[in-house]
Amino acid sequence: MKKVINFTLNGEVVEHAVDTNKTLLKMLREDFELTGAKEGCGAGECGACTVIMNEKAVNSCLVLAVEIEGASITTIEGLTLDGILDPLQESFIDNAALQCGYCTPGMIMTAKVLLNENPHPTEEEIKEGISGNLCRCTGYKKIVEAIEKVANDNEE
Amino acid sequence: MNAFEYFAPTTLKEAIDILNEKGEEASILNGGTDLIVRMRDGISDPKYVVDIKKIKGMDDIRIENGRVFIGASALLNDLGNNQDIQKRYPFLSKAALSIGSKQVRNRATCIGNICNASPLAGMATPLLALNATVHVFGNYGEKDILLKDFFVFVRKTLLKHGEIVTGISFEEQACLGVFTKISRRRKVDLSTVCSTVVKKYDEYRISFGAVAPTPVRLNKTEAFLKGKMLSKDIIEKACELAMSEVSPISDIRASESYRRELVQVMLRNSLSQWY
Numbered sequence: 300m301k302k303v304i305n306f307t308l309n310g311e312v313v314e315h316a317v318d319t320n321k322t323l324l325k326m327l328r329e330d331f332e333l334t335g336a337k338e339g340c341g342a343g344e345c346g347a348c349t350v351i352m353n354e355k356a357v358n359s360c361l362v363l364a365v366e367i368e369g370a371s372i373t374t375i376e377g378l379t380l381d382g383i384l385d386p387l388q389e390s391f392i393d394n395a396a397l398q399c400g401y402c403t404p405g406m407i408m409t410a411k412v413l414l415n416e417n418p419h420p421t422e423e424e425i426k427e428g429i430s431g432n433l434c435r436c437t438g439y440k441k442i443v444e445a446i447e448k449v450a451n452d453n454e455e
Numbered sequence: 456m457n458a459f460e461y462f463a464p465t466t467l468k469e470a471i472d473i474l475n476e477k478g479e480e481a482s483i484l485n486g487g488t489d490l491i492v493r494m495r496d497g498i499s500d501p502k503y504v505v506d507i508k509k510i511k512g513m514d515d516i517r518i519e520n521g522r523v524f525i526g527a528s529a530l531l532n533d534l535g536n537n538q539d540i541q542k543r544y545p546f547l548s549k550a551a552l553s554i555g556s557k558q559v560r561n562r563a564t565c566i567g568n569i570c571n572a573s574p575l576a577g578m579a580t581p582l583l584a585l586n587a588t589v590h591v592f593g594n595y596g597e598k599d600i601l602l603k604d605f606f607v608f609v610r611k612t613l614l615k616h617g618e619i620v621t622g623i624s625f626e627e628q629a630c631l632g633v634f635t636k637i638s639r640r641r642k643v644d645l646s647t648v649c650s651t652v653v654k655k656y657d658e659y660r661i662s663f664g665a666v667a668p669t670p671v672r673l674n675k676t677e678a679f680l681k682g683k684m685l686s687k688d689i690i691e692k693a694c695e696l697a698m699s700e701v702s703p704i705s706d707i708r709a710s711e712s713y714r715r716e717l718v719q720v721m722l723r724n725s726l727s728q729w730y
C-alpha cells in the first residue's frame with residue numbers, strides 16, 4: 300500500500316510514493332539509493348541509521364517513511380556540498396576515527412547535531428552525546444578526538 | 456513489517472472516529488519507539504495505523520491552575536530538558552533522560568511510555584510518586600483515571616479500544632524526590648530495577664519498576680514511614696518491609712533475589728539523602 304509524501308531531502312523538495320510499511324531508513328536506501336545510513340540493529344539500539352530530521356538526530360529505523368510528511372531530512376550524503384566534505388568528515392579521516400566505517404555515517408550525523416546545539420562541548424559532553432551510537436572497532440577514543448578537533452576549530 | 460493503511464488525523468474527534476470504525480485491527484502510533492519495533496518483530500501486526508502526532512495541541516508541557524500537564528505527544532527530550540521541570544521536579548526530568556538514547560528520546564513520548572505499560576517503564580515511577588492522573592478521550596468525551604489504577608498487568612492498562620490518552624497531569628507540590636535506575640549498561644539499556652522516592656514533609660511515596668507485573672507503589676512501607684522521623688533503624692525496618700512487598704521475577708537482566716536485594720539498597724540510598 301503506497302502513500303504520496305512531500306518532504307525535503309538534503310535540501311531538495313521531493314514528492315514520493317512510498318510503501319506505508321517502509322521505514323525511513325529503508326526508503327532512503329532502497330528508493331533513493333542513499334546508502335550512507337546503515338542498518339545495524341534495526342531497533343533503535345546502535346545509531347548506525349542516524350539521520351537529521353528537522354534539526355534533530357533520529358534513528359531512521361524507528362521512523363516510518365510516511366511519518367516524515369512535511370519534514371526536512373539530512374543524510375550523510377547531504378553534508379558534502381559540491382564535493383567539499385564537511386569539517387566532521389575531514390576530521391574523521393584525518394584522525395583515523397574509523398576502521399570498518401559502518402558506524403561512521405551515524406556517528407557523524409549525531410556529532411553534527413551535537414555541535415550545532417553545543418559548539419564547544421566538553422569531552423564528557425561529547426561522550427554523552429554519542430552514547431546512542433555503537434562502534435565495534437575504534438574503542439571510541441579517536442572518534443571523541445575527531446569531534447573535539449572540530450569543536451576546537453569552532454572556537455577560532 | 457506487514458502492509459497497513461496509515462492515517463494521520465489532525466483532530467481528536469477524527470482520530471477516535473477512525474479507531475472506532477476500524478476496530479481492534481487499528482493501532483495508535485505515537486513516537487513509535489515501542490510500536491515500530493514490535494511491528495518489525497511481528498509481535499504487533501495492525502491493519503491500520505493511526506498516527507496521533509499531527510493532532511494539534513497535543514505536544515505541550517505546561518504548568519497552569521496549580522497542575523503540571525504533559526501532553527500526549529510531548530517528547531522525552533522536551534520533558535527532560537524543560538527548565539521548570541528540571542527546577543521543581545528534577546527526579547522526573549532525570550527519569551525522562553534515562554530512557555534510551557538521545558535519538559530515541561527525540562521520538563519517544565512520555566505518554567507512549569506509560570501506555571506501553573512495561574513493568575520497567577521509566578516514566579511510571581516518578582509519575583506514580585507524584586500521584587498523577589491520566590486524561591483519556593473517547594467517543595463519550597473526556598474521563599480521568601488515576602495512574603495508580605491505570606496499570607493492570609504486563610503491557611495491560613485500563614484503556615479500552617477507541618480511547619486515546621491526551622495527557623498526564625499532577626498537582627503542583629513542594630516535594631523532594633530521588634529517581635534511581637540500575638541497569639547493566641550505563642546508557643541505552645532497560646532498567647534492571649528503577650525507583651522513585653518522594654518526600655513531602657513527613658509523608659513518603661515510594662514506587663518501583665521491574666519488581667512486579669506492573670510498576671507499583673509500596674503502600675505498606677509508605678504507611679510504616681508516615682509521620683516518622685528518619686533514623687538508621689527506621690530506614691532499615693522500611694527496607695525490610697519493602698523487600699517483602701515486591702514480587703520480582705528472574706529474567707535475562709537479573710535474578711529474582713538480586714532484584715529483591717536491589718529494592719532495599721535503592722530505598723536505603725534514597726531515604727538516606729534526607730537523614
Ligand SMILES: Cc1cc2nc3c(=O)[nH]c(=O)nc-3n(C[C@H](O)[C@H](O)[C@H](O)COP(=O)(O)OP(=O)(O)OC[C@H]3O[C@@H](n4cnc5c(N)ncnc54)[C@H](O)[C@@H]3O)c2cc1C
Nearest residue numbers: 343483485486487488489490555564567568570576577620
Ligand atoms: C533503544 C531503546 C531503548 C529504550 N530504553 C528504554 C528505557 O530505558 N526505559 C523505558 O522505559 N523504555 C525504554 N524504551 C522504550 C520506549 O522508548 C518507550 O517506552 C517510549 O517512551 C514509548 O513512547 P512512544 O511515543 O515511542 O510510543 P509508541 O511506540 O508510539 O506507543 C507505545 C504503545 O502505547 C500506545 N500509545 C501511545 N500513545 C498513546 C496514547 N496517547 N493513547 C493511547 N495509547 C497510546 C501505542 O498504541 C503503543 O501500543 C527504549 C526503546 C528503545 C528503542
Ligand code: FES
Nearest residue numbers: 339340341346360
Ligand atoms: S539500525 Fe537504527 S539504531 Fe540500529
Ligand code: FES
Nearest residue numbers: 398400434435436
Ligand atoms: S568503525 Fe567499525 S563500527 Fe565503528
